[in-house]
Amino acid sequence: MQPIAAPVPVPTLSDNYVWLLPGRGGDAVVVDPGEAAPVRKALARHALRPAAVLLTHHHADHIGGTAELLGDFPGLPVFAPDDPRIALPCTRVRDGEVAAVAGGWRFEVIGVPGHTVSHVAFLGHGVLCSGDTLFSLGCGRLFEGTPAQMLASLDRLAALPVDTLVCCGHEYTLANGAFARRVEPDNRALDARLQEATAMRDRGLPTLPATLGGELAANPFLRVDAPAVRAAAADWLGHDPGDRVGTFAALRRWKDGFRA
Template sequence: MRLLPLPAFADNYIWTLTDDSGALVVDPGDATPVLAAADAGLRPVAVLLTHHHPDHIGGMAALLQRWPQLRVFAPDDGRIALAACTRVGDGDRVAVGDWEFQVLAVPGHTVSHIAFFGHGLLFCGDTLFSLGCGRLFEGTPAQMLASLDRLAALPADTRVCCGHEYTLANAAFARVVDPDNPALRRRTEDATAMRQHGHPTLPSTLAGECAANPFLRVDAPALRAAVAGRLGREPRDRVEVFAELRRWKDGFRA
């Protein structure tokens, strides 16, 4: 089994998972990298879609034109206008060849966002990023925090395959709100070296994210203190800690 992220646009990743039976493709916002990989031997047999945003589904028409029998699994959202796809939701299982993935509802970035978990891999789209999380375009802070809590409860050695190369940008914010965190410092140094050598910083591990990602550490005293300093009072609860961190990040400029 081979896991490979295909770069797309400025900072997207289209994940591919390959074995002898063919390849799974995750969130192909642009067909061009997938078609190029196919010319080099990639054989797509199925596609997993996490949410409806164009940079995650925009390549589907071209892929279905080349491979009309491609199996597509997508959230139940009419904004994903594909006639030939299997709609899946929370608790469903997706089976393709020897692969099997559990579907997790993770609303927040969008209301219908899903993630796929299996084989030690988490394809989480734009819900969880390395050292960050997605913007709340449709969901509430409480929804997003519950989604992140759910992902954080998965096995610690889970490899986190998110949709964008945002690690260093997220690190800049994380080190402002959690400056004394040694795990965050190490992750930032490692990610910097990876990017300097042209390598992806992903996948990360869930253990690493739980140790260094501020959006998974809303219960940590350091994060509560940072939010309290920004609010000028103690936060009411962990949802307010998360909500204020997300607002802070939305306006952050390194």
């Protein structure tokens, strides 16, 4: 198995991250390259060569730089969801399959519909590349899927080992945290995470990756069974949400219109 060093977040566009997953031999897997130029610079800065590209979903801010990288590195393997909207030469991957890269990289493909219907996450080497499904202290909007689909996707990710590093697609932690604090104002784990994240952003640093254990303790979208979260959803709705899907749906609608 290809060992990796710490994941490297590469800021792109307004608030996206491309992820470089560096191997100790100087190779790196590139995740969701929305732009090519920042990836080129980061590869050069860290003296890395791209070994493969992983794409979690079809949105342009996650795939927009891929064609340019393929021009720079002919034959670079690309693994992407089975979605015709990703019009690139690639290996299509589905839930339960493995994206295997020369040199020993192996990533389990997890189908996580909700943000989009074909969204996948990649799990390997202690890292979860969650795209726009799971954010730190939040989750993606439901552009194509249903609340039940998204909750099932989050449940699958929540069952992974607590030390898994969550490498998501956007720097949304502080904005998500403002909403999470409205939902659970007495959550001490959330307070600690927000203090940490605020200090990081004040120093110009990414708040990511996060640990899954930290998310389980503080992310309201992973805590729909917590009495305080359910009570907050009921208070916002004006009635009991009925079940955990109803609680999640209420939280997501609430967040969609939330302004700190």
